Amino acid sequence: MGSRFNPYDNNGGTCVAIAGTDYCVVAADTRMSTGYSILTRDYSKICQLADKCVLSSSGFQADIKALQKNLAARHLLGLLSLLSINICFDATPMIDCFLILLLHARPQIYQHQHNKQMSCPAMAQLLSNTLYYKRFFPYYAFNILGGLDSEGKGCVFTYDAVGSYERVGYSAQGTGSTLVIPVLDNQLKSPSPLLLPAKDAVTPLSETEAVDLVKDVFASATERDIYTGDRVEIVIINASGIRREYIELRKD
Amino acid sequence: MFGSLETTLDLLPSFSSPFLGLELLPWGRRGRPIGVPTQVVMRALGQFLHGCLGWAPPWVNHEQEMYFSTWIDWETSCRYPYVTGTSVIGIKYKDGVLMAADTGGSYGSTLRYKSVERIKPIGKHSLLGASGEISDFQELLRYLDELILYDNMWDDGNSLGPKEIHNYLTRVMYNRRNKFNPLWNSLVLGGVKNGQKYLGVVTMLGAHFEDKHVATGFGNHLAVPILRSEWKEDMNFEEAVKLLEKCLLVLLYRDRSSINKFQIAKITEEGATIYPAYSLKTFWGFSAFQNPAKCAEGTW
Numbered sequence: 410m411g412s413r414f415n416p417y418d419n420n421g422g423t424c425v426a427i428a429g430t431d432y433c434v435v436a437a438d439t440r441m442s443t444g445y446s447i448l449t450r451d452y453s454k455i456c457q458l459a460d461k462c463v464l465s466s467s468g469f470q471a472d473i474k475a476l477q478k479n480l481a482a483r484h485l486l487g488l489l490s491l492l493s494i495n496i497c498f499d500a501t502p503m504i505d506c507f508l509i510l511l512l513h514a515r516p517q518i519y520q521h522q523h524n525k526q527m528s529c530p531a532m533a534q535l536l537s538n539t540l541y542y543k544r545f546f547p548y549y550a551f552n553i554l555g556g557l558d559s560e561g562k563g564c565v566f567t568y569d570a571v572g573s574y575e576r577v578g579y580s581a582q583g584t585g586s587t588l589v590i591p592v593l594d595n596q597l598k599s600p601s602p603l604l605l606p607a608k609d610a611v612t613p614l615s616e617t618e619a620v621d622l623v624k625d626v627f628a629s630a631t632e633r634d635i636y637t638g639d640r641v642e643i644v645i646i647n648a649s650g651i652r653r654e655y656i657e658l659r660k661d
Numbered sequence: 662m663f664g665s666l667e668t669t670l671d672l673l674p675s676f677s678s679p680f681l682g683l684e685l686l687p688w689g690r691r692g693r694p695i696g697v698p699t700q701v702v703m704r705a706l707g708q709f710l711h712g713c714l715g716w717a718p719p720w721v722n723h724e725q726e727m728y729f730s731t732w733i734d735w736e737t738s739c740r741y742p743y744v745t746g747t748s749v750i751g752i753k754y755k756d757g758v759l760m761a762a763d764t765g766g767s768y769g770s771t772l773r774y775k776s777v778e779r780i781k782p783i784g785k786h787s788l789l790g791a792s793g794e795i796s797d798f799q800e801l802l803r804y805l806d807e808l809i810l811y812d813n814m815w816d817d818g819n820s821l822g823p824k825e826i827h828n829y830l831t832r833v834m835y836n837r838r839n840k841f842n843p844l845w846n847s848l849v850l851g852g853v854k855n856g857q858k859y860l861g862v863v864t865m866l867g868a869h870f871e872d873k874h875v876a877t878g879f880g881n882h883l884a885v886p887i888l889r890s891e892w893k894e895d896m897n898f899e900e901a902v903k904l905l906e907k908c909l910l911v912l913l914y915r916d917r918s919s920i921n922k923f924q925i926a927k928i929t930e931e932g933a934t935i936y937p938a939y940s941l942k943t944f945w946g947f948s949a950f951q952n953p954a955k956c957a958e959g960t961w
Binding site for chain 2: 443
């Protein structure tokens with residue numbers, strides 16, 4: 410008997426995010442691998458889900474893409490077709506009732522329902538639910554969601570593959586996370602989540618310090634993790650919008 | 662196998678349930694459990710509504726449905742490929758995209774077929790090259806033919822470009838892996854539309870990416886390093902073909918399932934051209950080929 414078909418692969422990569430008082434830095438390398446082979450050196454693992462909310466994921470690329478498409482459809486991003494909601498409400502009341510029923514049955518499209526962008530904490534809950542929905546055939550995706558909350562404070566949410574999540578001040582996921590986490594712990598000691606009254610988890614660093622720290626941890630992780638390398642894509646979210654930076658990493 | 666409701670019911674987990682997992686409405690209005698036939702009807706009704714409206718009546722147990730929302734077809738879930746093609750190489754060049762592959766079809770380690778065309782034009786703007794199971798590739802070509810045909814029937818002057826075809830392929834491949842019944846291929850899709858060159862790969866599991874030069878299978882090990890050092894933006898046709906032939910020759914020497922009968926294809930704004938198969942001149946007189954043990958004592 411042959412061995413059973415394995416529907417999963419790990420395409421590697423490292424994701425890091427750091428939250429500050431008025432910014433959030435989200436970063437990931439751009440290497441995509443399978444086994445010992447590199448598939449491409451230029452694949453972005455970071456996906457913008459809303460104005461002030463980005464998702465960075467490592468794991469199995471096809472699952473990650475499916476997850477991103479799912480979230481984008483729920484939130485209705487950019488050019489996804491404007492469905493026929495306006496037409497619906499011009500119809501007769503009878504049809505109206507039926508269509509309302511129909512609409513409720515379909516995934517609700519956030520921007521149509523609320524006429525605003527989803528906040529980062531809301532997106533965090535949606536991501537958790539989306540992951541847990543596939544609890545028994547999970548998305549092999551390790552996510553970090555970063556952005557600004559409704560008060561403009563930086564926020565980072567870190568996940569496992571089946572949807573457990575936590576709001577933290579900083580996090581790392583993916584193949585290089587074991588190398589990165591101890592360094593971040595050392596540099597950014599966050600207050601214990603057990604403290605009462607609860608203390609903010611945001612880091613005391615300034616934005617530029619945080620970006621420099623991210624560059625350093627990626628350069629270090631690349632030295633020892635074969636799945637991390639080529640380039641880091643750094644996304645910085647603050648009150649003035651979203652900015653991207655790239656730095657080159659080792660290519661071996 | 663999963664067609665009828667009866668067999669579906671047999672497969673329900675038997676934990677704790679005297680009703681074969683059918684506790685849709687456990688208690689009727691008179692305080693007695695409702696009968697199994699009623700449950701079967703209600704469950705079917707619920708599934709029907711869920712299927713066509715996307716809305717399920719409140720008696721449908723979603724937790725239980727979840728186990729069965731992904732049908733795992735055990736009969737096909739341990740498949741393996743029979744007749745396979747080896748590497749496909751694709752590169753962007755000045756006027757579009759070039760693709761190359763040999764025409765061999767291997768049955769395990771036997772070279773079973775010698776003139777299988779593994780590069781095909783798709784629609785007006787794309788080329789598809791496939792390595793892996795030949796029959797799965799041919800089925801995929803049928804899907805694509807239908808897709809292009811139905812798109813044509815709109816007669817609106819629109820046509821599917823390489824980006825759309827590539828995206829379609831990623832959805833087909835990923836959908837089949839979700840059913841535990843994958844199409845056993847690595848696909849290369851190249852094309853040009855509106856002056857935009859496009860070159861992408863889809864793997865058996867649905868993972869996909871774009872790049873300026875790509876190669877599947879052995880090609881990823883042997884051809885990509887050559888392409889990385891020698892590929893340049895805006896190579897002309899002759900240069901690009903020369904580079905491809907260099908890669909093919911290396912593959913011919915080192916990949917035992919490759920054969921010396923190659924096809925090169927190009928796609929430009931003017932359309933697709935697939936050149937007739939031809940052979941490359943080989944040279945086996947290298948001293949390392951003639952006396953492989955010379956510098957490696959103890960080998961044969």
